[in-house]
Amino acid sequence: MFKLSGLGGRLYSGETSFNIVGNxxxxxxxxxVFILISIGALFIQGLHLGIEFxxxxxxxxxxxxxxxxxxxxxxxxxxxxxxxxxxxxxxxKIRIETxxxxxxxxxxxxxxxxxxxGVAIESIDTQIIGPSWGKEITKKALYGLFAFLIVIMxxxxxTFEPKMAIAAIVAVVHDVFxxxxxxxxxxxxxxxxxxxxxxxxxxxxxxxxxVVFDKVxxxxxxxxxxxxxxxxxxxxxxxxxxxxxxANTSLIALLPVGSILFVGAGLLGAGTLKDLxxxxxxxxxxxxxxxxxxxxxxxxxxxxxxxxxxxLAKRVAARGNAPxxxxxxxxxxxxxxxxxxxxxxxxxxxxxxxx
Amino acid sequence: xxxPTKTVKGSARSGRSLVILAVILLSLIVxxxxxxxxxxxxxxxxxxxxxxxxxxxxxxxxxxxxxEAIDQAVxxxxxxxxxxxxxxxxxxxxxxxxxxxxxxxxPGDSGRRVVDLVGQTAELRFRQVLAESAGIASxxxxxxxxxxxxxxxxxxxxxxxxxxxxxxxxxEGTGADTPAETIVACSREGGAKYILGPAEVLGQQVxxxxxGFDPQSGVSWFVSLTFDGEGTKxxxxxxxRVTSLQSPQNQVAIVLxxxxxxxxxxxxxxxxGNAQITGSFTQADAQDLANVLKYGALPLAFDRxxxxxxxxxxxxxxxxAGLLAGILGLGLVVLYSLFYYRGxxxxxxxxxLVAAGMVYLLFxxxxxxxxxxxxxxxxxxxxxxxxxxxxxxxxxxxxxxxEMREGRSLRSAAETGWVKARHTIVVxxxxxxxxxxxxxxxxxxxxxxxxxTLGLTTIVDLIIVFFFTxxxxxxxxxxxxxxxxxxxxxxxxxxxxxxxxKTIPAAPLEA
Numbered sequence: 001m002f003k004l005s006g007l008g009g010r011l012y013s014g015e016t017s018f019n020i021v022g023n024x025x026x027x028x029x030x031x032x033v034f035i036l037i038s039i040g041a042l043f044i045q046g047l048h049l050g051i052e053f054x055x056x057x058x059x060x061x062x063x064x065x066x067x068x069x070x071x072x073x074x075x076x077x078x079x080x081x082x083x084x085x086x087x088x089x090x091x092x093k094i095r096i097e098t099x100x101x102x103x104x105x106x107x108x109x110x111x112x113x114x115x116x117x118g119v120a121i122e123s124i125d126t127q128i129i130g131p132s133w134g135k136e137i138t139k140k141a142l143y144g145l146f147a148f149l150i151v152i153m154x155x156x157x158x159t160f161e162p163k164m165a166i167a168a169i170v171a172v173v174h175d176v177f178x179x180x181x182x183x184x185x186x187x188x189x190x191x192x193x194x195x196x197x198x199x200x201x202x203x204x205x206x207x208x209x210x211v212v213f214d215k216v217x218x219x220x221x222x223x224x225x226x227x228x229x230x231x232x233x234x235x236x237x238x239x240x241x242x243x244x245x246x247a248n249t250s251l252i253a254l255l256p257v258g259s260i261l262f263v264g265a266g267l268l269g270a271g272t273l274k275d276l277x278x279x280x281x282x283x284x285x286x287x288x289x290x291x292x293x294x295x296x297x298x299x300x301x302x303x304x305x306x307x308x309x310x311x312l313a314k315r316v317a318a319r320g321n322a323p324x325x326x327x328x329x330x331x332x333x334x335x336x337x338x339x340x341x342x343x344x345x346x347x348x349x350x351x352x353x354x355x
Numbered sequence: 356x357x358x359p360t361k362t363v364k365g366s367a368r369s370g371r372s373l374v375i376l377a378v379i380l381l382s383l384i385v386x387x388x389x390x391x392x393x394x395x396x397x398x399x400x401x402x403x404x405x406x407x408x409x410x411x412x413x414x415x416x417x418x419x420x421x422x423e424a425i426d427q428a429v430x431x432x433x434x435x436x437x438x439x440x441x442x443x444x445x446x447x448x449x450x451x452x453x454x455x456x457x458x459x460x461x462p463g464d465s466g467r468r469v470v471d472l473v474g475q476t477a478e479l480r481f482r483q484v485l486a487e488s489a490g491i492a493s494x495x496x497x498x499x500x501x502x503x504x505x506x507x508x509x510x511x512x513x514x515x516x517x518x519x520x521x522x523x524x525x526x527e528g529t530g531a532d533t534p535a536e537t538i539v540a541c542s543r544e545g546g547a548k549y550i551l552g553p554a555e556v557l558g559q560q561v562x563x564x565x566x567g568f569d570p571q572s573g574v575s576w577f578v579s580l581t582f583d584g585e586g587t588k589x590x591x592x593x594x595x596r597v598t599s600l601q602s603p604q605n606q607v608a609i610v611l612x613x614x615x616x617x618x619x620x621x622x623x624x625x626x627x628g629n630a631q632i633t634g635s636f637t638q639a640d641a642q643d644l645a646n647v648l649k650y651g652a653l654p655l656a657f658d659r660x661x662x663x664x665x666x667x668x669x670x671x672x673x674x675x676a677g678l679l680a681g682i683l684g685l686g687l688v689v690l691y692s693l694f695y696y697r698g699x700x701x702x703x704x705x706x707x708l709v710a711a712g713m714v715y716l717l718f719x720x721x722x723x724x725x726x727x728x729x730x731x732x733x734x735x736x737x738x739x740x741x742x743x744x745x746x747x748x749x750x751x752x753x754x755x756x757x758e759m760r761e762g763r764s765l766r767s768a769a770e771t772g773w774v775k776a777r778h779t780i781v782v783x784x785x786x787x788x789x790x791x792x793x794x795x796x797x798x799x800x801x802x803x804x805x806x807x808t809l810g811l812t813t814i815v816d817l818i819i820v821f822f823f824t825x826x827x828x829x830x831x832x833x834x835x836x837x838x839x840x841x842x843x844x845x846x847x848x849x850x851x852x853x854x855x856x857k858t859i860p861a862a863p864l865e866a
Contacts, residue, residue, distance in 0.1 A: 244753065
């Protein structure tokens with residue numbers, strides 16, 4: 001009975017229900033705290049940008065038994081300006097990062113490394129990034145971000161309701177803030193791959209929200225005409241009805257992303273795969289949270305302000321079956337009290353079933 | 356709910372959908388076969404190579420970044436890169452309009468040379484020819500015999516003798532010829548070699564150049580050029596000096612990238628600043644020379660944005676890691692589907708496999724048709740898409756279960772659930788597609804690869820859900836194993852979570 005699949009059925013009928021939309025203030029406060037921490041971390045610590053953004057060169061030497069000290073000494077002797085960061089990746093790789101170099105300086109570094117370690121110049125993996133390049137790709141990423149938000153907003157406003165578009169975008173902005181905050185706080189490297197990850201998360205988070213909103217729209221279509229429940233209650237049911245799907249989706253999305261992260265971080269050590277999947281992993285988790293706890297409650301907040309919906313809420317309260325609505329939302333934790341409370345007819349058959 | 360006629364229609368439609376899918380897959384296979392595409396084209400990060408991204412920059416007010424200038428630059432750089440002779444080198448402009456970057460990719464180890472070759476903005480110079488001969492290395496003693504005019508050092512002389520212009524490496528062009536020095540140089544085609552005096556007129560002193568056709572002298576193309584004030588003086592001086600000299604010293608070489616593009620003989624002193632170069636030009640030759648004169652080397656200056664060199668070892672490593680991650684990801688999703696959806700999980704597993712097959716075929720075909728290359732970021736995009744694809748099945752399956760909870764039979768739930776799931780899937784996939792399209796247009800390099808595969812796999816997802824998953828479920832819903840709600844079908848009353856005895860579709864909130 002407490003199997004996940006059984007839970008899906010109970011959530012669907014409203015027999016078991018989490019009051020997600022009703023407790024919206026709680027989720028707002030939790031997110032507000034996280035966003036404040038994120039902004040704080042961003043201002044105090046800032047993002048740890050990869051060389052792609054700040055300009056610089058990186059050289060990876062691939063040979064068993066080489067040490068960080070050797071590499072550092074070898075590069076220091078070249079006499080290039082700026083800080084040199086030397087890292088060991090895996091068992092037999094050393095990665096050296098320097099500031100922006102001219103092409104002569106870069107060649108000198110490569111030559112020094114080939115001499116120190118006795119490797120062919122072709123076997124050194126290099127990446128040289130010009131100082132102005134970072135500005136260019138940052139600009140592009142920001143253009144991409146804004147274009148994305150605007151186009152998606154128009155698209156969702158056309159497919160769903162304008163207020164759904166606003167709520168979805170709020171949830172996405174929320175995701176961006178918190179993900180960036182985590183990066184600032186933990187000090188993960190931000191590379192172009194991370195940015196791809198960020199942008200993909202936006203798509204994914206919205207995708208998740210779209211699925212939830214589709215159900216919300218279905219449930220609230222005639223909510224005013226029927227007059228039995230408020231908009232928030234109908235929306236809450238929709239969230240509950242899609243929770244199993246959301247959980248499944250997130251899990252099934254995290255499985256491949258997790259395997260990229262495992263392979264990227266574990267086997268390759270660093271690079272595209274690791275950066276990308278780390279951003280996706282963090283973002284997916286937050287995206288799932290926001291598509292359940294932020295987007296629908298925010299939508300409900302917006303809609304409840306409409307006169308028609310306020311009138312509906314009054315009507316529902318006036319009917320005097322507010323307890324019924326309450327029971328729908330909170331009851332199932334205490335099945336034993338059920339018979340003595342006045343309950344809606346639709347719960348009757350289910351009680352039979354649970355014997 | 357479903358009348359018999361409806362079912363018959365539905366079954367015919369399911370069959371038709373599957374046939375359409377089979378036709379699509381078959382035509383992809385045939386196309387790949389005809390094209391002879393046997394393996395996916397891999398990006399440089401997966402097989403080793405060098406890529407250079409150049410950011411255009413206006414070098415002065417006169418030459419603004421225009422779309423034409425970028426196209427021109429791409430062509431010139433392509434010629435230079437092609438001169439190295441590495442197969443499958445590519446020069447492309449990425450982005451849109453004037454906001455474009457030029458990306459040069461050269462596979463294999465030889466790419467290292469490209470960096471030096473294209474990074475420099477080569478200069479156009481006019482130098483007096485001091486000696487000219489066939490472009491092959493001379494035997495040492497004859498070289499001394501052919502000692503050209505005084506003022507050429509022995510060092511230059513022996514370098515001239517040893518120079519073999521038939522070796523491609525010598526025709527790469529250094530782009531670094533010091534203006535004040537006497538140099539040795541090959542002609543662009545390698546047929547001749549020269550000793551050249553110091554540069555006397557520079558490329559930026561040419562104010563105008565164009566190719567023209569002279570109808571009077573028959574089929575003859577010429578290039579006319581105009582110098583600015585300083586250029587006029589300098590060109591006047593050099594022509595005045597050399598015109599009375601003997602051949603080959605009455606020639607002025609036009610040197611680009613350290614290579615002699617043309618070495619016309621000067622017939623008379625040209626003090627006017629307007630000159631005409633004639634010869635046996637074809638139209639293409641003349642226009643090419645005019646372009647070279649007009650733009651110097653490149654119409655734009657470039658900042659070297661990013662240079663990435665990946666050794667074949669690292670490439671192979673990244674490829675196997677990417678594939679491993681893909682297999683692992685797919686395997687986990689398959690296991691989870693089977694665990695959670697049991698029999699129904701088989702539908703999602705087979706759908707995923709068909710989708711994977713289709714994506715692979717598209718990679719093959721697109722590699723040949725539009726030059727699609729699979730990069731590491733592209734692989735990541737495809738792996739992420741496994742999740743999105745699997746999700747459309749989940750949306751559909753959960754909808755079927757919802758409908759069954761309302762008391763419908765599987766057969767009817769598969770149809771009504773589809774109508775509702777379809778909308779969700781299409782809208783959600785559209786969001787994914789928009790994300791992919793915008794990423795593609797706003798990004799450079801790796802990001803584009805990611806966006807492309809993400810977009811491609813999303814489209815494949817739509818095709819698979821419509822033409823494979825849905826028809827398959829429709830057909831299976833008539834199979835007793837599923838229809839009767841067998842324990843392992845994933846649609847048993849317990850796993851759906853509905854009450855067996857419940858017969859009335861009761862969900863007041865739905866109304």
